[in-house]
Amino acid sequence: MNSITTAEPESTAPESTNDDVPNPTSPGSRRTSGDIPGEPYEFHVLDLLIILSRRKQVILRTTLAAAVLATIVSLLLPNRYTATANILPPQQSPSLAASMIGQLGALGPMAALAQKDLGLKNPNDLYVGMLRCRTVEDALIRRFDLLRGYRDKRMSDARRDLESASSIVLAKEGFISISVEDKDRSRAPQIANAYVEQLRKLTQDLAVTEAGQRRVFFERQMEVAKNNLADAEQALKQTEQKTGLIQWDGQAKAIIESVVKLRAAIAAKEVELHAMRLFSTEQNPDVRLGEQQLSGMRAQLARMEKESSGPGNVVGSVQVPAGNVPEAGLQYVRRLRDLKYAEAIWELLTKQYEAARLDEAKTAAVIQVLDPAIEPDRKSSPKRTWIIAIVTLLGFFGSMGYVLLAEAFCRLRLNPEVDARWTMLRTCVFPPHFQPHA
Numbered sequence: 001m002n003s004i005t006t007a008e009p010e011s012t013a014p015e016s017t018n019d020d021v022p023n024p025t026s027p028g029s030r031r032t033s034g035d036i037p038g039e040p041y042e043f044h045v046l047d048l049l050i051i052l053s054r055r056k057q058v059i060l061r062t063t064l065a066a067a068v069l070a071t072i073v074s075l076l077l078p079n080r081y082t083a084t085a086n087i088l089p090p091q092q093s094p095s096l097a098a099s100m101i102g103q104l105g106a107l108g109p110m111a112a113l114a115q116k117d118l119g120l121k122n123p124n125d126l127y128v129g130m131l132r133c134r135t136v137e138d139a140l141i142r143r144f145d146l147l148r149g150y151r152d153k154r155m156s157d158a159r160r161d162l163e164s165a166s167s168i169v170l171a172k173e174g175f176i177s178i179s180v181e182d183k184d185r186s187r188a189p190q191i192a193n194a195y196v197e198q199l200r201k202l203t204q205d206l207a208v209t210e211a212g213q214r215r216v217f218f219e220r221q222m223e224v225a226k227n228n229l230a231d232a233e234q235a236l237k238q239t240e241q242k243t244g245l246i247q248w249d250g251q252a253k254a255i256i257e258s259v260v261k262l263r264a265a266i267a268a269k270e271v272e273l274h275a276m277r278l279f280s281t282e283q284n285p286d287v288r289l290g291e292q293q294l295s296g297m298r299a300q301l302a303r304m305e306k307e308s309s310g311p312g313n314v315v316g317s318v319q320v321p322a323g324n325v326p327e328a329g330l331q332y333v334r335r336l337r338d339l340k341y342a343e344a345i346w347e348l349l350t351k352q353y354e355a356a357r358l359d360e361a362k363t364a365a366v367i368q369v370l371d372p373a374i375e376p377d378r379k380s381s382p383k384r385t386w387i388i389a390i391v392t393l394l395g396f397f398g399s400m401g402y403v404l405l406a407e408a409f410c411r412l413r414l415n416p417e418v419d420a421r422w423t424m425l426r427t428c429v430f431p432p433h434f435q436p437h438a
Contacts (some may be wrong), residue, residue: 048404059396066395067388074384082380083189086171086181086374087196089124090203090366124170127199131168131178134159136198142148149187168195175370185375192373200367211359215277218353225349229342236335260337262301264344269294272352302428 150161167179182188
């Protein structure tokens with residue numbers, strides 16, 4: 001008998017329909033850090049792309065939000081305009097150090113080398129510093145009412161805003177560039193040109209040259225001489241009213257005028273030597289010549305005073321050699337002598353002062369404007385395209401970093417060892433009754 005055997009159908013396990021759960025036993029499958037806990041993680045670039053593609057909606061929305069926000073902010077920013085003025089700084093006269101180097105003779109090259117090694121600044125830096133000084137800034141703030149323009153309540157805040165809006169640099173070509181940025185298209189060139197005007201005013205008022213310093217020195221001496229002349233005139237007037245004398249002897253007049261003129265010349269020469277010593281050394285030929293002239297005039301004055309003093313009179317007091325002078329006439333002569341002396345000093349100082357003014361006019365700082373500031377025809381800021389592009393890129397890369405960090409944190413939590421350490425950390429940081437729920 002033929003036995004017929006019937007084959008039982010094989011029991012097949014149901015296939016998993018979840019594509020997101022990887023099967024580590026299937027051929028061609030690849031393990032990741034979340035597949036089998038405890039197994040080492042094998043990183044691949046495709047894993048990174050898979051993570052980013054899964055969260056692409058978050059990345060796209062964040063990037064779009066950053067772009068929209070950057071566009072709105074850039075459109076709300078006001079336009080700012082920049083005006084620039086270029087000036088040629090004045091050519092400086094030789095400084096005191098250079099003059100002293102010229103007087104050293106054979107040691108001049110060595111002194112010049114030492115001066116170079118000392119790192120002396122460019123003389124044009126002086127004018128850059130003058131443009132940045134508080135006097136110029138306050139004048140501009142008051143002139144253009146920048147307290148209201150910058151919406152400041154204190155002068156210090158307005159100065160800080162003006163400094164941040166202004167750029168004063170010494171270019172490598174040798175000229176000074178003054179740039180001013182402002183929200184008002186027409187006010188920016190006005191402020192830049194006002195810087196130039198204030199610099200001209202400062203160079204006229206301040207003694208920045210040797211001639212200017214000499215002019216200031218003689219001006220002060222003239223003030224003293226003017227006061228002395230006024231006192232002498234008042235004293236002579238009081239003597240005339242007291243004694244009633246208005247005429248005096250012709251011989252005494254000639255003697256006193258000669259001595260007075262010589263004394264005035266000596267005083268003027270002393271002032272001139274003092275002014276020369278401000279800029280020169282004792283080895284200067286002009287200083288030596290002035291000292292010799294001063295010694296000669298002093299000797300001549302001593303000889304005249306000795307010859308004109310009569311018997312019984314003190315040497316140095318110029319008296320009339322013919323007989324005795326009454327007391328009233330003596331007082332009148334002395335007051336008149338003082339007046340003539342003050343007048344002679346005033347005349348000599350006036351001449352020196354006028355000469356110093358002429359020298360200062362010749363060497364005055366001349367500010368030459370190469371390019372005056374004009375009204376700009378386009379804005380200088382903000383760069384809206386750059387703002388939108390940079391913020392969009394920051395949003396794009398920031399969202400990618402957030403997605404990767406969140407994925408990495410989730411994968412670490414699937415590791416039992418990491419989860420146990422995380423639980424231990426929470427226990428150490430938070431007390432048991434304050435621990436947050438997992």
